[in-house]
Amino acid sequence: MPEFDLDSFKKTWQEQKVKPKYNSTEIEAMLNKSSRNYVKYILWISIAEFLIILGVNIYYSFLGDDSNSFIRILGKLGVQNSTDLQTSFGNLYLVLKTISLIITAFFVVRFYRNYRKINIESNLKKLILQIIRFKKTVNLFILANILLLIVFTAVLTVFTFTVLSQQNIHLTHPTLIGFVVGIIVMTIISIVLIWIYYRVVYGIILKRLGKNLGELQKIDSQQE
Numbered sequence: 001m002p003e004f005d006l007d008s009f010k011k012t013w014q015e016q017k018v019k020p021k022y023n024s025t026e027i028e029a030m031l032n033k034s035s036r037n038y039v040k041y042i043l044w045i046s047i048a049e050f051l052i053i054l055g056v057n058i059y060y061s062f063l064g065d066d067s068n069s070f071i072r073i074l075g076k077l078g079v080q081n082s083t084d085l086q087t088s089f090g091n092l093y094l095v096l097k098t099i100s101l102i103i104t105a106f107f108v109v110r111f112y113r114n115y116r117k118i119n120i121e122s123n124l125k126k127l128i129l130q131i132i133r134f135k136k137t138v139n140l141f142i143l144a145n146i147l148l149l150i151v152f153t154a155v156l157t158v159f160t161f162t163v164l165s166q167q168n169i170h171l172t173h174p175t176l177i178g179f180v181v182g183i184i185v186m187t188i189i190s191i192v193l194i195w196i197y198y199r200v201v202y203g204i205i206l207k208r209l210g211k212n213l214g215e216l217q218k219i220d221s222q223q224e
Contacts, residue, residue, distance in 0.1 A: 034208075036115075036119050042205055042206075046141070049104060050101070050108050053104055070156070077179070078169045079167060099148075111137065114133065114137060132213070134209075142195075146194055149194065153190075157183055
């Protein structure tokens with residue numbers, strides 16, 4: 001009986017060709033399905049964000065006192081409360097909330113249209129292009145929210161100084177510095193919080209979608 005050679009057995013076993021579990025067509029189909037699901041998740045999240053913003057706006061329009069909170073802040077700076085002041089700020093605040101809703105609704109529609117195109121697309125090259133466009137739209141949505149915060153902060157700051165000027169109120173040097181520094185710090189903190197939110201909520205999905213996109217591009221290059 002010949003002696004059993006373990007090293008020879010290992011070498012023979014390693015040289016055997018392993019049949020792949022899935023072929024490229026099956027892998028492509030799975031990547032397509034998961035990519036469409038990731039796009040759908042982002043669509044759902046954006047719809048939820050729009051509904052939350054809408055709900056908050058409706059609540060504060062009828063029950064809340066967020067505008068009164070800002071008026072109280074102005075009061076601490078020496079601004080005299082009046083009907084004209086409340087009306088002016090109320091109109092400004094309504095415009096800002098409306099702009100926020102319009103921008104969010106715009107991107108919800110864009111996400112939905114992109115999802116529809118990706119969901120029905122069967123051509124691999126066109127699907128890859130649709131996914132790339134979708135990722136760009138998501139990044140634009142994140143950037144738009146950050147810019148929106150900066151613009152809103154700038155508008156409220158200009159409104160504050162305009163009211164101070166109209167009422168001939170001159171802030172002392174320490175108060176002015178504290179006010180400006182406070183605005184800058186709060187804006188930076190808000191931007192960081194927004195960035196963290198989108199990094200966690202959207203970033204995880206976009207990372208997985210990007211991985212799928214890379215695999216689809218490999219399959220596409222192999223088919224050429």
